[in-house]
Each structure stands twice: as C-alpha cells, then as structure tokens.
Amino acid sequence: MAKSIDVSDLNIYYGDFLAVEGVNISIKARAVTALIGPSGCGKSTFLRSLNRMHEVIPGARAEGKVMVDGQDLYASDVDPVAVRRQIGMVFQRPNPFPTMSIYENVLAGKRLNAKKLKKSEADDLVEKSLRGANLWTEVKDRLGKPGMGLSGGQQQRLCIARAIAVEPEVLLMDEPCSALDPISTAAIEDLIHDLKSDYTIVIVTHNMQQAARVSDDTGFFNLRATGEPGQLVEFNPTKKMFTNPDNESTESYISGRFG
Amino acid sequence: MTDLDSKPAETHLAPLSHATLPGWAPWATVVVGLVVGAIVGGVMLGGGVVATVVVAWLVVVLALPLWSRAVEGGRKGTDRLVTVLVWSTFGLAMIPLVSLTWQVVSKGVGILSPQFFQNSMAGVLGSGGGIYHALMGTLIITALATLISVPIGVLTAVYLVEYGKNNTFSRIITFLVDVMTGIPSIVAGLFAYALFVAFFGPGVKMGFAGSIALSVLMIPVVVRSTEEMLKLVPADLREASYALGVPKWRTITKVVMPTAVAGIVTGVTLAVARVAGETAPLLLTAGLTNYVNFNPFDGRMTTLPVFIYYAIKEPGIYAEEMTAYAWGAALVLVVIVMALNVVARVIGGVFAPKTGR
Secondary structure (H helix, E strand, O other), X not given: XXXXXXXXXEEEEXXXXXXXXXXXXXXXXXXXXXXXXXXXXXXXXXXXXXOOOHHHOOOEEEEEEEEEOOEXXXXXXXXXXXXXXXXEEEOOOOOOOOOXXXXXXXXXXXXXXXXXXXXXXXXXHHHHHHHHOOOHHHHOOOOOXXXXXXXXXXXXXXXXXXXXXXXXXXXXXXXXXXXXXXHHHHHHHHHHHHHOOOOEEEEEOOXXXXXXXXXXXXXXXXXXXXXXXXXEEEEEEHHHHHHOOOOHHHHHHHOOOOO | OOOOOOOOOOOOOOOOOOOOOOOOHHHHHHHHHHHHHHHHHHHXXXXXXXXXXXXXXXXXXXXXXXXXXXXXXXXXXXXXXXXXXXXXXXXXXXXXXXXXXXXXXXXXXXXXXXXXXXXXXXXXXXXXXXXXXXXXXXXXXXXXXXXXXHHHHHHHHHHHHHHHOOOHHHHHHHHHHHHHHOOOHHHHHHHHHHHHHHHHOOOOOOHHHHHHHHHHHHHHHHHHXXXXXXXXXXXXXXXXXXXXXXXXXXXXXXXXXXHHHHHHHHHHHHHHHHHHOOOHHHHHHOOOOOOOOOOOOOOOOOOHHHHHHHHHHOOOOOHHHHHHHHHHHHHHHHHHHHHHHHHHHHHHHHHOOOOOO
C-alpha cells in the first residue's frame, strides 16, 4: 500500500514570506527518508506541506507539484481532508487527546470520522495498532485509562499507534524523538525499522546519528543566508551522504563544523 | 572542554542559617496588640470595639515587622510587613461577605416552612403567604434566558476562535460583545420592553420579555468565557485531529469542545447565577403578580428579586409580614445562586481532562 512521493519545484510561503524555495525530491516507497538541516531552514515546513497540514496555519500556502501515486496533492479539486487520511503525521510533542482513554485515542481516527466499528473489529484494530507501535504489552491491562497518564515516550508511541490505525500510505514524522530519552528513542527507532516494510516514512530530525541509523535516503536543507528562503541542498542515499557528500556545506554540517 | 572529574575547590560559604522568630511570634503580637488596643483604644479613648481593633491592628502592623527586622534582618522584616497587610485586606474583604450572609440567614430562616414554598401570595393579606409564584417565575425566566443565550453565545465564541481568526468581521463582533458587557441592566430591560411594545402594544408584560432582557445580559458573558476556554485548547490537539484526516467541524465538536467543556459549563453556570438576581429589567418586562403563572408568553410573571423589591417598597398595612417574606425570599435566592456556583465547580471537576496519575 505504500506510495512514493515526487515533488517538483515546490515553493512554500507564509503570507508573502517565501520560506522554502524550489524543492525537487523523489521519496521512495517502503523506505525511510530523513530530512536534516539547521533550525529554521524549512524541514518541518516542507514536511507539513506533504500532507497539506501546512495550510492550517493562517496565511500559509504552497505552490508547485507534489505527486503521490500520479495525483497532484495541490490540484484545485483535491480535498485536504482526504489527503490527510492517506498521509498520516506524528508530531514533535506527543499530543494524545486528553479527554480520551488509551483505547479511544487509538481509535480516534476512525471514531472521529464517524466510522461504525463492531466491538470485535475495534478491539482487533486497537491491538494491531498498539502492537505495531510496540506499546501493546505495556498498556494492554489499562486500555481504559487516560492517554495522558502514560510517560512521554509511551505517549509518543500511542500517537504513532493512532496514526497507523487509520492505515495511511505514508507516515510523516516531525522530530518524533526530540522530547524523549535515549531508551524511548531507541524503541521508536526500532519501530521505524519495523514500519518501513509497510509504509513510506519521512522523518525530520536534528540528530545526525539518528538519520544515519534509521534512514535509507537523506535530504539536507539549508539557508543560503539569514533571511533567504531555505532550499534542499543535497539529496542522496544516506550512506553516500555520511561518507562522501557531493556538497561542501553538507560535509561541514555533518562533521559538526557548523549548525 | 569541561572537566567533569575535578573536585570543587574549597569555598567559604556565608552561613546558611540565621536567627528566626519563634513560630508563636505572630500570634503573640496579635494578643499583645489586642490587649494594648483594649486598654488604649477601648478604655482610654472610649472607642469601643472599633477603636480596639484599629489600635490592635496598628500595633501588629508596626511591632511584628520591626521585631522581625531586629532579629531576622531586613528581607524577612519586609516579608512580615507584607504578610500582615495581605491578611488585613483579606479580613477586610471578609467583613461584608460574612455580615451579609449572617443578615440574610438570621432574618430569613425564621419564615422558612413547607407552606412558604407551596403558597403563592394570591389573596393573601398578612400571614400565610409564600413565594411559590416567584420561585417558579425565577426558574422559568432564567431557564428560558439560558436556553436563548447559550447556543448564541457558544456558537459566537466558536466562530470567533475557530473561524474568525481576527478578520474584520470577528473584530467587529468582539467590539460589540465588549460594548454589550457594559450595558446597564435597566437598559437591557428597556430594550426588551420596547421590542415587545412594538409587537404587542404599550404596557405589555410577559415572562418571555424578561428572558429576552436577561439573555441580552447573559450573551456577552457566555461569549467571553467560552472564547477564553476555546483559546486554552492547545493548537497541537487540533493539528493531531487534522492529521488523522478529520474534517474541521468534527474536530471542533469532537476534540475542541470536549476538551474545553468543563470551562464552558462553568462559565455558563456563573452567567446564570449572575442574571438570576437581576431586578431592574424584570420590573419593566415581566412585572409583578401575586398569582402563579406557568406561561411565560402570557401575562405577568414575578421573580424573586422583583418580589423582594415590592415586599419592601409597598408592603401595605402588613409591613411586618411582608418584610419577613422579603428576607425569606432573599435567603432562597442566595441559596439558589450559591448552589449554582457549587454545581459549576462539580461539573468543572467531572468534565476536566484526566491525567490518570
């Protein structure tokens, strides 16, 4: 079910401000693509434009083509709600719904869309999603407890379970580990490895080792200068990126000389 | 590089402990103050209780900070002074509250009986009357006002927070809501009266007109409190919902509103408590009657505040009984308002998002 994404000449704006300019990238299906780069260079902005979450911010818009499975996400007759049902997203800060239990949080994507599920179907989906997110054994005895009662790492895995419960084609992750300790981070990285067989994953990270550990391809974003729009400087297989990058600024960023 | 292994150098710390006043010091000062106050203020100046308290307060507010300053140092002395001032203003604020409650309870509790709640004032001269008609009037008019204001107020707030996003139209609405908050209640009453006169001719009195007047007062309060509560819902939750492919309206009804419902219900209940005690607009619109009237669309309807007003202002020859009724009705009104506040707190607690820890 996983899909590839082809982006061509994508410009992303906040009001009149051009935040990201001229991105051309082709993201492979059933692979992990990491996006790295200094803060404020437009990685998250670009990621959010891949499932039209970008335009939730007032005044934000994008121009260009994002082709998923032969359909342009920014064509005029595309419904952003339908796009987001196919392309799920996990955020930087874990954000389970505070009014719902663990069980209801996992089902939120179905229930909020008024899908009628039989009790047995719902139970199966919850177990499958929580197992998929490596959380089942930790929470199976307290599914009725509020999702906010879990630890930060567990909450983040709950959010991943919630995202995969709607069975998207693509999973976007915006610094999913930046608020977590090393052990929870390791659990989520293992999870990304497992999910790779079913989903196309795009992950934004500030952690270069993480990018090297989990991804197949890596894109490096940078600003030409302060106040200039961000752009995709280099996009290559991760191995090449971290051993022999094409671009000089990629090498100095990865080796820690700036950023 | 930071050297993590080096031992911290020997340092000479300033002493971390210092002299403190004993725990009973504030109470001792208060006792001394009261004694001095009684002798100086009460006896020597002959000022009675008031002078005693004033002198005692002066003694405490001077002696305790100075004593503390001498023993504990300047910072602690200032702390003691501010503590005394804070407690004093707290006590000052409690005086009207306690005395009002005491007045209402002591004067009103005598008249309370089953009969007082069951009878109206129909054909009653002197004893044997009750507030059944006014109680029902208050409940019906306030309930109708709530029914009108809550949907309008909550939906307005939803528009302002979720859809308006500071555009010109929503700024105009916010401005008008602010203006409405400042409308004197008598003006709201005049507005409702004028509105109903336009339809039913001069001299019209009906409960529903009272409800309209009250909802003019309630709507801005409901809009404001709901708006604040909706703004408190983190944008993260809305994004989480959008990212699951949930349409905006379902995000609002299923995620945003449930998260904010505790605060919204509290705000609504406080708004109800606020208008339940209104008198002026109801004098103009719903009027006074001694009879029970369950139909808000036909004829006069008395509420508790209006009943109290007339019982004190025009008691007729049975002044003593009417005054007793007024205090009884006042007690019932205070209890209703207090009960609504308690209900608001309970509802707030029940609906509040739980952490499960």
